[in-house]
Amino acid sequence: MLMNLFKFKGGVKPPTNKTQSVTLPIAQAPLPSRLVVPLHQSIGGMPQPTVQAGDKVLKGQLIGEADGWISAAVHAPTSGTVLEVAMHVQPHPSGLDALCVVIEPDGKDEWIAHAPLDYAAMPPEAVREHLQQSGVVGLGGAVFPTHGKLTASKTVPMEELVINGAECEPFITCDDLLMRERAEEVVRGIGVFRDLLQPKKVLIGIEDNKPEAAAAMRLAVQTLGETFEVVQVPTLYPAGGAKQLIRVLTGKEVPASKRSTDLGVQCFNVATAYTAWRAIAHGEPVVSRLVTLSGNVHAPRNYEVLIGTPMGELLKLAQPHPDTDGIIMGGPMMGFLVPDANVPVVKATNCLIAHSERLFPPKAPEMPCIRCGSCAQACPHELQPFEMYWFSRAKNFGKTQEYNIFDCIECGCCSFVCPSRIPLVQYFRFAKSEIWAREREKNASDQAKARFEFKQLREEREKADKAEKLAKAAAAQAAKKAAEAAAAAAATTETNGLSADAPPAASEPAPASTVDAAKAAKMATIEAAMARAKAQREAVQPKNTENLTPEQQKAAADIEARRIAAHLTEPEPVAPASEKPE
Amino acid sequence: MFAPAPFLLKDVSVSQVMIQVCVALIPGIAAYASLVGPAILVQLVIATLAALLAEAIMLKVRGKPLALFLTDGSAIVTAWLIALTFPPLAPWWLVVTGTVFAVVVAKHLYGGLGQNPFNPAMVAFAVCIVAFPALMSQWPSVGLQLGLIDQMNIILGWAPRVDTLTGATPLDAMKTALKLGEGSFDVTTLLANQDIYGNFAGRGWEWVAAGYLLGGLWLWHRKLITWHVPLAFVASLSLISGALWLYNPGQFASPLFHLLSGGAMLGAFFIATDPVSGCTTPRGKLIFGAGAGLLAYIIRVFGGYPDGVAFAVLLMNLSAPLIDLLTQPPIFGMKDKA
Numbered sequence: 001m002l003m004n005l006f007k008f009k010g011g012v013k014p015p016t017n018k019t020q021s022v023t024l025p026i027a028q029a030p031l032p033s034r035l036v037v038p039l040h041q042s043i044g045g046m047p048q049p050t051v052q053a054g055d056k057v058l059k060g061q062l063i064g065e066a067d068g069w070i071s072a073a074v075h076a077p078t079s080g081t082v083l084e085v086a087m088h089v090q091p092h093p094s095g096l097d098a099l100c101v102v103i104e105p106d107g108k109d110e111w112i113a114h115a116p117l118d119y120a121a122m123p124p125e126a127v128r129e130h131l132q133q134s135g136v137v138g139l140g141g142a143v144f145p146t147h148g149k150l151t152a153s154k155t156v157p158m159e160e161l162v163i164n165g166a167e168c169e170p171f172i173t174c175d176d177l178l179m180r181e182r183a184e185e186v187v188r189g190i191g192v193f194r195d196l197l198q199p200k201k202v203l204i205g206i207e208d209n210k211p212e213a214a215a216a217m218r219l220a221v222q223t224l225g226e227t228f229e230v231v232q233v234p235t236l237y238p239a240g241g242a243k244q245l246i247r248v249l250t251g252k253e254v255p256a257s258k259r260s261t262d263l264g265v266q267c268f269n270v271a272t273a274y275t276a277w278r279a280i281a282h283g284e285p286v287v288s289r290l291v292t293l294s295g296n297v298h299a300p301r302n303y304e305v306l307i308g309t310p311m312g313e314l315l316k317l318a319q320p321h322p323d324t325d326g327i328i329m330g331g332p333m334m335g336f337l338v339p340d341a342n343v344p345v346v347k348a349t350n351c352l353i354a355h356s357e358r359l360f361p362p363k364a365p366e367m368p369c370i371r372c373g374s375c376a377q378a379c380p381h382e383l384q385p386f387e388m389y390w391f392s393r394a395k396n397f398g399k400t401q402e403y404n405i406f407d408c409i410e411c412g413c414c415s416f417v418c419p420s421r422i423p424l425v426q427y428f429r430f431a432k433s434e435i436w437a438r439e440r441e442k443n444a445s446d447q448a449k450a451r452f453e454f455k456q457l458r459e460e461r462e463k464a465d466k467a468e469k470l471a472k473a474a475a476a477q478a479a480k481k482a483a484e485a486a487a488a489a490a491a492t493t494e495t496n497g498l499s500a501d502a503p504p505a506a507s508e509p510a511p512a513s514t515v516d517a518a519k520a521a522k523m524a525t526i527e528a529a530m531a532r533a534k535a536q537r538e539a540v541q542p543k544n545t546e547n548l549t550p551e552q553q554k555a556a557a558d559i560e561a562r563r564i565a566a567h568l569t570e571p572e573p574v575a576p577a578s579e580k581p582e
Numbered sequence: 583m584f585a586p587a588p589f590l591l592k593d594v595s596v597s598q599v600m601i602q603v604c605v606a607l608i609p610g611i612a613a614y615a616s617l618v619g620p621a622i623l624v625q626l627v628i629a630t631l632a633a634l635l636a637e638a639i640m641l642k643v644r645g646k647p648l649a650l651f652l653t654d655g656s657a658i659v660t661a662w663l664i665a666l667t668f669p670p671l672a673p674w675w676l677v678v679t680g681t682v683f684a685v686v687v688a689k690h691l692y693g694g695l696g697q698n699p700f701n702p703a704m705v706a707f708a709v710c711i712v713a714f715p716a717l718m719s720q721w722p723s724v725g726l727q728l729g730l731i732d733q734m735n736i737i738l739g740w741a742p743r744v745d746t747l748t749g750a751t752p753l754d755a756m757k758t759a760l761k762l763g764e765g766s767f768d769v770t771t772l773l774a775n776q777d778i779y780g781n782f783a784g785r786g787w788e789w790v791a792a793g794y795l796l797g798g799l800w801l802w803h804r805k806l807i808t809w810h811v812p813l814a815f816v817a818s819l820s821l822i823s824g825a826l827w828l829y830n831p832g833q834f835a836s837p838l839f840h841l842l843s844g845g846a847m848l849g850a851f852f853i854a855t856d857p858v859s860g861c862t863t864p865r866g867k868l869i870f871g872a873g874a875g876l877l878a879y880i881i882r883v884f885g886g887y888p889d890g891v892a893f894a895v896l897l898m899n900l901s902a903p904l905i906d907l908l909t910q911p912p913i914f915g916m917k918d919k920a
Contacts, residue, residue: 008914014590093586170590243914255915332589353589360589365650367596368696371857373808374594381914386862404913412588419594420696426586 003231006251008244010380011236012413014333016209017170021292021300026177028304029291029317035077035103035308036088036344037063042137043144044070049101055082058112060285062133063101072135072145076103077287077306079110091311091329091346095339103308114283124150124196127280134279135286135347140164140240140269141330143348146276149266150196159264160250161199163190163273165206165213166233166240169331172351174290175270177302179206179213182274183220185281189273190228192280197266201229203249204270207239208232237333238411242267244380256407271350291345293318295328295353305345312341315352326355333412367420375414375424381407385414385424392431397438400431408432596695599806600655606801607662607852610793617786618670618722621733625665625677628737632678633661636685644690656695660684663703663853667845667892668710669721671736676717680706700899701859707892719888721751752787753844754888756835768832791847798851807855810864814871815850815878816841822879840879845891849878853891859899865909866902874898 039047045067051057057076064074080103087097117130128147136146152158167175179186194202204221206214211232218230233239233248243254246265254260260267271290278284287307291314294300298319305314311327328335329349337355345352375385384403391399405428414424548556614622637657641648664680684702692698711718722728728736735741756769801807819840826834840846845853854860854874861870874894881890 012592014588014592247914253915253917255913258915328587328589330587332587334587335589336587355589363585363591364595365647367650367654368694370596370599370656370696371862372599372806373857373862376862377805382911383913384862384910403910404916407913407915416588416590417592417594419596419599421591421595423586425588 003229005231005233006248007234008239008247008380009382010378010413011238011244012378012416013235014170014237014416016235017294017332018173018176018209021171021173021294021302022176024301026181026290026302026304027317029306029309029314031078031105031107031109032306032309032313033105034083034310035080035105035306036100036310036342037074037077037103037308038088038090038098038100038344038346039064039074040098041074041135041143041307041347042070042072043142044068044072044148046099047071047074049085049099051076051082051085051101053082053084056080057082057103058110060112060114060287062285066132066145070145070148071132072137072147073133073285074101074135075285075287076101077308078103078105079108080105089340089343091338091343091349093336093339100308100344116282117280119192119280127192127196131276131279134275134284136272136276136279137286137347138269139271139275139289139347139350140242141334141348141350142242143346146268146272149261149268150193152197152199152266153261153264156262156264158197158199158261158266159201160246160266161190161194161197161202162242162246162249162265162267163193163202163204163228163270164240164242164245164267165204165210165217165270166245167210168207168235168237168240169333169335169351170237171294171353172292172331173294174292174302174350176210176213178271178274178290179210180216183213183216184224185277186270186274187217187220187224187226187228188281189275189277190268191224191226192276193266193268193273194228199266202227204228204230205233205239205245205249206230207235209235237413238380238409241380241409241411243409256404286347289345289347289349291349292351293354294351296321296324296356296359297354305349307347308344310342310344311338311349311352314345315341315354318354320354321356323356323358324354325357328353328355332360333416334410363423364421366422369420369422372419374417374419378413378417380411380413381409383408385428388431389422389424389427392427395434397431397435400428401435405431405435596654596656600659602804602806603659603801603852604655604662606797606806607666607794609796610790610848611662611666613789613793614666614670617790619728619733620730621722621728621737622665622670624730624734624737625668625670625672626662628674629661629665629677629681630658632681633657633664633685636682637690640686640690640694644694646694651695654695656689657685660689660702660706663848664706666848667703667707669718671720671722671733672717673739674737675739676710676714680710683709696858698858699903701853701856701895704853704892704895704899708896711887711892719751719754721754751844751888753882757882757888769835770832788842791842794847794851798847801851801855807851808864808867810867811855811860811871811874812850814868815854815875816846818872818875819846819850819879822876826883834883840882844882844889846878849874849891849895853895854898859902861902861905861909863906863909863911865911866905869905869909870898870902873901 039049047064047067049063050065051061051063056079057063058079059076061076062073063076063082066073083102083104085099085101088100088102089095090098119127122130128150131150132145132147137143138146165175165179167173190202190204204217206217208214214230214232221228221230231249233245238244239248242260246260246267247253250265252263252265254263254265275286275289279286288304289307290302291305292300292302293315297315298321300318303314303317311329315327326337327341329338330336330351332353335351335353369386369389371386373386376383379385383405388400388403388405388408391397391403392405408428410425410429412425415422418424611622611626634652634657638648638652641651661681664684665677668677668680684706688700688702688705689695689698732741798807798812802809802812820837823834823837823840827836850871854871861867874891877894877897878890881887881893885893887893
């Protein structure tokens with residue numbers, strides 16, 4: 001079947017280094033001594049742990065519940081005991097910790113009860129729900145929850161479903177081996193995606209340096225009687241980038257500001273299709289994946305590895321050379337050195353490369369940019385990296401956005417070709433993170449401002465309400481008083497003629513409102529309290545003169561008399577006049 | 583600890599780029615040396631030494647790593663372009679002055695490698711032709727067969743600069759003749775009668791131009807330059823000279839004459855293509871090359887200087903940032919909007 005392929009601009013051709021790890025079939029990695037399963041293994045919410053230390057778990061048992069729509073469940077990779085639910089260092093360049101469930105395997109690898117699903121009878125919604133509950137996420141490395149991508153746009157008809165088997169990064173061969181050995185299950189998984197999305201065409205893109213994989217996939221498509229097209233695309237990094245593959249197969253270009261479904265395309269990795277099929281046909285959640293072990297090792301090979309396996313332990317299977325000084329997770333173009341050999345394999349771990357200076361010589365010192373434009377020619381998104389570099393360096397982030405920095409997919413082509421050895425991608429990551437940080441700060445301050453303004457508004461409204469109430473009460477009171485006064489006046493007029501002696505005092509208390517009465521009551525209480533305090537003080541004062549013998553009293557009186565005579569003291573008033581009642 | 587991704591890097595460096603530019607100049611230099619004698623090689627050595635010395639001093643003053651930047655090759659490229667654009671029998675101090683000015687002022691005072699807004703070699707040429715017009719227009723007479731020793735004596739100032747040894751360049755001679763004659767001479771008779779002219783341009787200079795062309799095509803083949811600037815330069819120079827030549831062949835020389843004379847080929851492939859001071863967007867490069875070709879012709883034919891390539895390139899350097907800004911190509915996925 002001949003089809004017209006499109007080209008994407010740019011791209012580079014690094015040495016592929018793939019032949020080393022494809023000589024042997026996929027092997028099963030042995031059970032590790034313990035498994036550290038991070039709960040956050042997909043883009044989106046942070047799954048909540050459903051187990052605690054001491055719990056016994058079975059293989060495939062739910063240990064982390066999906067947190068919201070964009071999130072996927074996490075499962076125990078084998079049977080055993082939960083040692084702890086604690087923070088552990090993550091396979092991320094930051095070296096930050098995240099919540100993990102640590103499991104000590106019991107060696108039995110005992111499954112939970114699981115059975116095939118009657119997929120044909122299930123409504124699409126239930127299939128998506130099942131995939132979410134099975135922890136199916138994009139295994140190409142982006143780990144976006146798969147169910148989230150399985151709803152077609154309502155406005156744009158779904159034209160093409162693109163299946164990504166390109167695998168353009170050097171060294172990585174896990175998708176290649178998966179397609180060679182398990183093509184049928186991959187194709188069946190693609191069938192599930194096809195049924196949910198109803199595209200007009202299904203295109204499976206495989207780089208032309210993997211003829212065996214393409215042949216196996218073609219055979220499987222034929223055997224299963226599907227109409228999928230297996231297309232061999234030119235080997236050019238980054239042909240396996242979703243947007244590049246979509247461009248090559250459909251001619252459509254998806255800018256950063258749009259989703260591919262807006263253009264009627266959706267793209268999944270072959271390994272994702274495989275796990276989706278396992279989840280449906282066997283009821284198996286994602287507890288393992290294929291990982292390529294390569295680089296500075298004696299025995300490069302692909303392994304089926306349980307999620308949570310410590311990387312250092314896993315890499316030993318490939319017998320790393322003694323000068324290995326680090327582990328790269330992912331490929332040499334976009335991967336990163338893991339912060340610690342104990343970090344676990346996660347759903348995004350497609351490849352571990354033993355790093356050594358022999359294999360990846362230290363970079364030559366950075367030189368100034370000579371604007372040679374190689375980066376712009378290599379950029380698959382047709383950006384001007386040297387301009388973005390210049391403005392990133394100058395911290396002029398507004399300008400970097402004008403030069404579309406957010407369209408950068410960080411593929412590393414620009415850094416790869418730069419004769420001045422400038423780590424361009426690092427500058428762009430820096431600029432992007434600065435822009436995000438500022439955006440967050442701005443949002444936070446905007447929110448704080450909004451909160452403050454709302455609080456002020458509320459307080460003002462409450463004040464106004466209170467004032468209104470008081471005014472109403474006062475008005476009511478005034479009306480009442482007026483009525484009383486009128487009544488009193490009427491009464492006085494009535495009694496006036498009868499008794500001239502009657503003092504007008506009767507009408508005197510009338511002006512005292514209830515407020516005044518309250519005030520008076522308050523004043524009285526205060527006065528009473530003060531009086532009590534005074535009495536107490538006086539009662540306490542003459543402490544040492546109580547219980548004196550008559551002799552002692554006489555002596556004291558004598559002393560006092562002498563002191564008065566000598567004018568040493570003022571005569572103590574016997575009874576202060578002021579306190580004497582009149 | 584370790585450098586971040588990508589861990590694999592292409593085997594290229596600034597030094598390799600610069601060295602390849604020097605290699606591409608070799609066919610032109612060979613033709614040049616066979617035409618005017620080994621003096622040009624002496625000038626190349628003098629300019630190179632002066633450039634490296636000036637570079638070293640400036641790096642030291644600016645506190646930059648000496649070994650890293652001295653080996654980047656950029657100073658050598660500048661030196662070679664100066665040596666090739668200056669008269670081959672120019673006194674040594676003139677070449678040194680130009681080179682030092684280029685490295686110290688045009689390059690390092692603007693921030694060093696990658697920061698210079700103007701092509702340093704062309705700055706040197708412009709400064710020297712303004713400051714020393716007489717010395718800068720003394721080119722060896724055609725058929726002057728002097729040995730290395732005699733040429734060196736002239737360059738080093740140990741022998742008198744005899745007027746008969748030097749003459750005007752073909753471009754200069756034609757311009758002067760046409761101006762003086764004011765219609766009594768015509769291009770065809772000039773080309774036929776004066777022995778400084780060959781079949782197409784100055785006698786023997788066609789071969790030098792062809793050498794530069796060959797080197798330039800090799801640079802393009804090596805993807806160190808793109809086709810935009812040279813093609814636009816050659817096209818605009820050909821169009822304007824062709825149009826005027828068709829209008830009045832007696833007054834205006836043919837496009838071939840202009841392409842093969844003076845600094846046209848060197849300018850098109852080696853000077854206007856300088857990435858640092860030139861344009862970087864594809865459309866910008868076309869505008870830059872076309873503008874340089876047009877200005878070079880206008881200055882040559884209507885301006886005060888015999889050759890206009892240097893000034894044309896400097897003028898275009900001046901407008902390069904604006905051209906780049908206005909010619910940003912649409913990016914992936916945004917083509918319908920642009």
